[in-house]
Amino acid sequence: MIWNKWTQFYFHLPIFLRLLFSVCLLMLLFGYLIHIIEPNHFPTTFDGIWWAFVTGSTVGYGDYVPLSFVGKFVGILLILAGGGLVTFYMATVSAGTIKHEKNLTEGKISYKGSNHTILIGWNERTKQLIQMFKEHHLQTDTVLIDHTLNKVSYQNHRIHFIHGQPTSDEILKKANIEQATFIIITADPSLTEEEADRQTILNIIAARGNNSNVHIISEILTEVQRKNAIRAGSNVILRSNNFMSSLLYQSLFQKDIQIIDIIAKTLEEQQFCTKLIDDHLLEHEFYYCAQHYLHDGKWLIGLIREGEMILHPSFSLKTQKDDKLIYLKAMAE
Incomplete structure (x- = not known):
């Protein structure tokens, strides 16, 4: 019964931990075995374990060497079994690291932090906003949700990318929306103004449904949808069209400025x-x-x-x- 529990526990571990556990167990076994076979040359169990790790990893310092026939035979078994296992472990770790980096770039990895800011939509406004975060050293992690991008480099933008629809509960949970502080929803530039506002309102409803306390800032393009955005749960409504129209009007009377x-x-x-x-x-x-x-x-x-x-x-x-x-x-x- 206990053996079955340990077996289930072992096979439910991530492959990296399973391989590391197997390597350590194998080295401990061979280290103890060589200490029993040649106690004079390997006076302590730790000396045997040290020899097993050095030999199994194919480093081979040569400070400890088995002298008897049985000891040398154990060494051959260690090289065949341990060397292959260590090599496989290192290859798996390298492949796993590369795969994780690829998944992170393609937006497949869930965000595990808290008190972060979620940006919905990848456009010039969000790009400039991220740049301002960098310039002013804003102490918050940034998570981007977008379905149009195939990948975003974390090294270049310092953001955690989640690929998918922002109306999906699964995608919002991958962004850890329950522990987010702010959500900024920008209008989709690929849609008409009416369609963009409808999509924004759906995004607000989905976000508010997953976190009743998060502070939502949304961009609305048409006046008719402003009240609907408030009803949906947006805390702040930004009317970018009104703002730009006011700037253009002011520019008419300031020819030299x-x-x-x-x-x-x-x-x-x-x-x-x-x-x-x-x-x-x-x-x-x-x-x-x-x-x-x-x-x-x-x-x-x-x-x-x-x-x-x-x-x-x-x-x-x-x-x-x-x-x-x-x-x-x-x-x-």
Whole structure:
């Protein structure tokens, strides 16, 4: 009964561990055997084990050599059995390493970490986002889910790639969505705006169904689907079309200034933040609060009051309890 349990346990181990266990067991057996046969030349069991590993791995230092006929015959058996087993073990480890690297590149390996960020969709926006993660040394692992790519090099992008549909529970579990902190869903550029928004909403539903607490940021292209994205469970909705239209409109009146470059530079180097107002700033004018934040290298640009965003308010506006201050700070902070 016990033997059957050990046999089942052994054959359920990964092949690398099975081979390593077999090599060690074989070397221990031959080491003990040579110690029993030639106790004068191999005074301890460890000396015999050392000789077995050196001989079986075909290193052959020659510091211990069997002298008797029986000892030499044991050595021949060790070379035939142990040498082949060690060689097979090394070849299996090498092949397994190459296969694992290939599977990792092709998105077949599950992610085992936690508190990570999941990106859905491979496009210029996600590429730039990953680059910003690198430049600003964001302390989070990044997992990419995409069904259009065949492979992504981990060495080049420092991301864990999962190949498959982001609406599949199996694929989301491979990305360990249950322990993810953020999910960023971008619009599929290969689809029409209506189709891309429908796909985004399906992705939101699948993600929210697998993790009710994860913070979901999604890109929606059409206004009509904005409310549906919120109903589906998205925490933040980004309207990229509205943003670009506003930039183009601003550019009409700024012929000598590259307004888009200015805004892009600001977004790259500065971070928008919100913070519940501190008690010592209550009932003070906005100008006073702005001066206070400037001392800390932060640029106060507005506040959120009763769900309404107020940008660049009057300097004489007095703060109230539960106000959230909106400010810019350098990315490096």
